[in-house]
Amino acid sequence: MRKTTSYNAIFAMVIALTFFSVNSLSAQVLNKPVAADNPNLAGNSAWTAACASDTFNEYFVNFTWNPPLVDSDNEFVLELSDANGNFGAPTELARVDDKNTTFDFEFEFAVPNDVRGENYRMRVRSTSPAKTSPPSDPYPMHYVDYSSALLISEDGSGDIPSGGTITLCGGGDITLEPHNIPNANTYIYNWYRSGTLLPEKGHSITVSTPGMYYVELDYGSICTGSANTLSNTIELSTGTSSGIAINGSDDFGLCIGDTHQLEANISGLGLTYTWFKDGAIVAGPTLEQNTLNINTASAGFEGTYEVEVDGPSACVERSASVTIRNLGDFEVTRVNDANIVLLPSQTATLTATTNALTPSYQWYKDGSPITDATNATLDITEIGDYFVRVTENGGGCASSPVDSETTAVEAPDSFEFVVEYVGSYTSCQTSDVTLSLLRINAVSGSGARTNVTSVLESSFSYQWTHDGSTISGETSKTITINDFEDNGDYALTGVVDSFNASSNSLEVTMAAGTNLTVSSTGLVLCEGADPIVLSSSESLTDETFEWVKDGSVIDTSSETITATEVGDFQLRILTDDCPIVSNTITVQAFDESLLSIDQPDELIIVEGETGTVTASGAESYQWFDAENNLLGSLDSYGFQTEGEYLLVASFGNCTVNRVITITYRDLFAIPNVITANGDGINDLWVLPNTYSRQDDVLVTIYDDRGKEVFSQTNYENNWPQSVTQFNKLNMIFYYRITQDGKSLKQGTITVIR
Incomplete structure (x- = not known):
């Protein structure tokens, strides 16, 4: 309490506290709830733990209270703490309104399906008058939502x-x-x-x-x-590692008909062997089978082989792989493209590779051998169908020659270009676009097309056209357009030797660079306010345009429009290739929630300091004191004096009024002594307003053995609620004040009687 408080005010407070204390001596006493038996189960006794499930969830607690009677509209509410016994955010279990003259009754409740813990407590709260019982003893409570054997x-x-x-x-x-x-x-x-x-x-x-x-x-x-x-x-x-491996070389060749046996390096230990080829099981698992015969008479015997062992007190272990090759089997691979277009005076090189150990080569053209063409590569200057025949001359295995795939070498009848947009392009949205050559096709007399880009793209000379006209200086494979005045159709032409090539056509349409802005005389529709008029930054004379609301056209002839409904408004000018679209004007219905302030309506400040309140959402602001004096017209104001103030926020002709109450913070210390003797003086433990009557501040009081005797958010300076709990002189209690789980204050309270 501030020192400036008058003696009359102090006397009035003392009288009020005395009246409250005298009445509290005869107020209702709510006793702690206790577990009760289930009347629906024969031979049942009071439960000691709640093990609820979807097949059983019916529990009872007994509750008693002492007169005088509660009010006729009173309800008794059974509440559950969290798993640690804390009532900072209690869960309602049951509520009754027909027990206002019954001093001993039972609540029936079901355990919530998110409850799991060993120290849940319950309490009973009356609504009229507002009182809270002491908490119950702790009980184990679990909702058993899974009750099958785990695997x-x-x-x-x-x-x-x-x-x-x-x-x-x-x-x-x-x-x-x-x-x-x-x-x-x-x-x-x-x-x-x-x-x-x-x-x-x-x-x-x-x-x-x-x-x-x-x-x-x-x-x-x-x-x-x-x-x-x-x-x-x-x-x-x-288990122990065996160090399994396959004896012999890890890479060797066999001929068809050869005999060969793979052998593991470990045997005679009671192990089980599994043999693998190319990762698939080919033998086993078999006890003591540490060898594998390779059937070279079977096609496909070549591959990679491994062995895996397992056994008592041994680790499952697989060997490194061994590669077996078929010496009579080899491959020939064509390296060059399957189709080659050869221009007059050009030379092309054909290449083949093989895995034969000692190969010899012979190239063929149109089915006939080419004289002296016995290397892995061949330079050609004529059209035709080419392949190479490879013979294995080593390895000790009889084998047949293997031919490569055929390469078709053709003379072109004509060429064509394919051009495309580089990156993403959207008509009337992209601000610049690049076009580029994608592919060069050689076209035969039959119309067959062969991609010859990699061979000939450096041989062509290029020229871009715009709407059929040559573009000066644009002679590369790409072109970039970044001006809407250059909209149109683009194509690429080219020349190589006696051939002329042309491409497909690509259309380029980019939006004009006009910045179209719509302004309005207001943004909030309000009864009795001036109309909201929308107008354009650009003249609409000789323009084709449309006003749009929420995506639908509402007007195509008026240079200004009046917004009579809420929605999103835009203007589109349609004269150019691409429509020019304005900014969006959003018109809202008047709503007091449009006004926001960054402080509560009741603001506590320290005397001598400034508490600033900032408003947002409105067009203008006025701050008034209790005598209707204008204090300021900015969006914020700094308060230094207690009292009630009025904020008037304007939205056009609409206004929102907000009353803001400024109160000085109580600076008196938290009391550590009260005299609960019923004389009306210092009977209650009164906290500064920093901690009392705050929804997010929890006040908890414990006795000298650490047992919780009181717990309440929005503390109303109402402890102790009864003096009957003080059964000896000068009792010591402990308090803790927390906010969102964070400790703010703690200490002791001595109760003198």
Whole structure:
């Protein structure tokens, strides 16, 4: 309380506090709720833990209170704390309005499906008068929404190993997790190794220690067992590496009919062998089968071979691969294009490659051998069909010659260009565009087209045309257009030797550079206000245009329009190739919510300092004091004096009035002593307005044993609500004041009686 408060005000406050204290001595007393038995279950007793599910969710608590009677419109509300017993944001469980003359009754409630914890508390709140009971004792409460046996596997893959055993090799680790529960990461788990509870609580566990692993959902100390979620068991064991390999060379060749056997370097240890060719199983798994015969009489025996071993106390291990080649089988690959266009006086080179060990070459033209053409490459100057025949001269295997694919060398009848836009292009939207040569096709007499771009693009000379006319200086394969006055059709022509080529035509249409702006006399429709008129920055005389509202044309003849409805307005001029589109004017209906201020309507400031309030959303502002004196006309004002102020915000002829109350912050210290003796003086623990009556500030009081005795947001300076709880002299209590979970103040309160 400020020192400037008059003695009359102090006397009035003392009288008010005395009246409140005297009445509170005879006020209703709400007792803490306690668990009760379920009358719908025979032989039932009061529950000690709530293990609810979709098949059973019916619980009762007993509540008693003492007269005098509550008001006729009163309701009793049963509330639930969070899992830690905190009532900062309680959950309503039940509400009754027909127990206002019943001093001992029971609430029926269902456990919410997001409740999981061991320390939930309940309390009862009356609405008229507003009072709150002490909290109940803590109870374990869990909504068991999953109650089937879990299934665990490595990485949650769903692959449970035969016998439930996984052998760990190489000193690594594995991750186990359940694979049959939806949203697995939203639960808490109990993981076990050989009967010992492990500290991990997540949905997966990474382990390397041998043992028997299993898991269950953690529904607390009582509800876990009733959920029956205990999983299968995975036994983790450790094995040793065998160092498996295939004897002999890792790359060799065989001829058809040769005999050969692959042999693993380990045998006689009771191991199981599986043989692979090109990654697929070809033999096994077979016990002690450490050899594999290669059937060279079978086509396709060549490839890569591996062997994999497994066995008791041994790691599953696969060898490095061995490559076997067919010495009588080789390939010939054509390197050049399948079709080549050859101009007069030009030379082209044909090339082939082979994997034959000792090849010889013979080139053919139109089916006949070419004299002295016995190399891997051939230079040609004539049209025709060419291929090369390769013979294997080494390797000790009989084989037939192999021919390459044929290359068709043709003389062109004509050429054509294909041009396209470079990058994205949208008519009437793109501000500049580049056109480029994409492909050169050689066209035969039959109309067949062959792509010869890579061969001939550097041989052509080029010229771009615009609407059929030559463009001076544009003689490259690309052209860029960036002026709407150059809109039109573009094409590319070219010359090589005696051939002339021309391209397809591309249309270029870009918007004019005119900046069209629409202005308005207002943006908010308001009853009784001047009309909102929209006008253009450009003259519309001799122009074809249209006014558009929300995408629909509303006028095509008026140079200005009047907005009589809310919506988005634009102007389009249609005279040029592309329409010129204006900015958008958005007209809104008048609504007081258009005005925003950055401070609450009731602002607390420190005396001597300035509290600034800033408004937004309106066209103009006026700030007035309680005597209607104009203080300012900016969008913000700095307040230094207590009182009520008026903000008048204008939207055209529409106005919004907002009353702002300025109060000085209480600077007195938080009291640490009260005298709850009923004399009306210092009977209540009164906090400064920084902490009291604030929706986001939680006030909690504990007794000397740490038990919570009071918890309330929007604290109304109303503790203690009864003096009957003070059963000895000079009792010590502890308080904590928090905001959004962050501690603001804490200390002690001594209650003197």
